[in-house]
Amino acid sequence: MDLDVDGVGQAVGTGAVPAGPRIDDLLVRAHEHAARHREGAVADYIPILADADPEAFGLCVADVEGGLHERGDTRTAFSIQSISKAFVYALLSEAFGHERVLEVVGVNNTGLAFDSVVAIELNDGHPMNPMVNAGALATTALMPGDTAQELWDAVRDGLSRFAGRALEVDHEVYRCEAATNHRNRAIAQLLESYGRIERDPLVVVDVYTRQCALRVDARDLAVMGATLADGGVNPVTGERVVSADVCRDALAVLAASGLYERSGEWLFEIGLPGKSGVAGGLVTVAPGKAGIGAYAPRLDAAGNSVRGQIATAYLSRALGLNVFASDPHVPGGKP
Ligand code: GLU
Numbered sequence: 001m002d003l004d005v006d007g008v009g010q011a012v013g014t015g016a017v018p019a020g021p022r023i024d025d026l027l028v029r030a031h032e033h034a035a036r037h038r039e040g041a042v043a044d045y046i047p048i049l050a051d052a053d054p055e056a057f058g059l060c061v062a063d064v065e066g067g068l069h070e071r072g073d074t075r076t077a078f079s080i081q082s083i084s085k086a087f088v089y090a091l092l093s094e095a096f097g098h099e100r101v102l103e104v105v106g107v108n109n110t111g112l113a114f115d116s117v118v119a120i121e122l123n124d125g126h127p128m129n130p131m132v133n134a135g136a137l138a139t140t141a142l143m144p145g146d147t148a149q150e151l152w153d154a155v156r157d158g159l160s161r162f163a164g165r166a167l168e169v170d171h172e173v174y175r176c177e178a179a180t181n182h183r184n185r186a187i188a189q190l191l192e193s194y195g196r197i198e199r200d201p202l203v204v205v206d207v208y209t210r211q212c213a214l215r216v217d218a219r220d221l222a223v224m225g226a227t228l229a230d231g232g233v234n235p236v237t238g239e240r241v242v243s244a245d246v247c248r249d250a251l252a253v254l255a256a257s258g259l260y261e262r263s264g265e266w267l268f269e270i271g272l273p274g275k276s277g278v279a280g281g282l283v284t285v286a287p288g289k290a291g292i293g294a295y296a297p298r299l300d301a302a303g304n305s306v307r308g309q310i311a312t313a314y315l316s317r318a319l320g321l322n323v324f325a326s327d328p329h330v331p332g333g334k335p
Contacts, residue, residue, distance in 0.1 A: 035072075042054050080212065080281060276303065
């Protein structure tokens with residue numbers, strides 16, 4: 001996909017993001033620039049997602065000082081879907097620790113679709129990474145809680161702390177997906193057959209389906225991303241949600257596998273960890289600086305928001321967020 005950034009100069013940024021008025025100005029431009037794009041299609045494999053307004057488009061930057069910068073439909077609610085995987089993974093890492101999560105869930109790419117069954121078979125039942133459905137189901141299964149209710153409470157409360165408000169399930173989305181998620185049930189049962197899930201796999205799928213149906217908006221995603229950018233402290237509520245080490249680990253996983261099969265191209269163009277979901281949400285994290293939340297439901301062939309990617313690419317360049325960009329060191333200070 002052409003991310004349409006040829007005319008946008010690559011700034012190199014260190015330290016904080018630029019002050020408010022400059023971000024607000026760039027946000028307007030990034031939104032206008034991406035709004036011209038009408039490529040892609042709204043997801044329909046979960047039938048109710050097809051009802052989304054294809055023109056909806058919200059863009060929000062939350063900086064680590066708690067400042068929120070918004071443009072467009074930032075208060076339009078949609079289901080978080082796969083983006084939840086990133087935050088449940090961070091919560092599990094907090095509970096389980098670096099080594100154990102690395103061993104049990106893994107961090108390597110499958111090179112196959114997010115809902116691949118073949119990937120599980122090829123890897124002796126190992127779920128491979130937490131951003132594919134096998135890894136996400138294994139992650140949810142390992143969350144603390146003896147009963148289904150306790151498991152769900154741990155997931156929902158944790159994601160709510162990232163957002164800084166109590167997130168609610170979109171019951172229509174939940175019901176629709178619960179009636180059609182045969183493939184996820186098959187994946188969970190396959191993982192159980194390999195001894196990779198120790199709870200009732202159908203309970204795990206049910207909690208995972210609810211987690212994917214949590215309602216968020218672009219502003220929530222920006223705040224959730226800013227919490228990962230801020231060493232695990234939500235910059236709006238001031239609450240510590242996870243440790244700084246957990247943020248570092250979660251962001252490394254997102255950099256490697258956050259945008260489905262386009263993760264390499266995304267990193268190449270945007271140079272930041274991110275995670276997309278099939279309802280059209282996209283969260284991007286500039287470590288130490290800000291979170292970017294986008295919502296625009298038309299998706300590319302891999303399932304990533306088209307306008308969300310283009311607007312984020314614009315902001316990454318214009319704000320100097322790409323973690324791989326540098327300028328030569330000038331001895332003695334600035335030229
Ligand atoms: N709930 C969706 C599924 O498991 C999430 C897919 C996605 O956003 O990638 O199929």
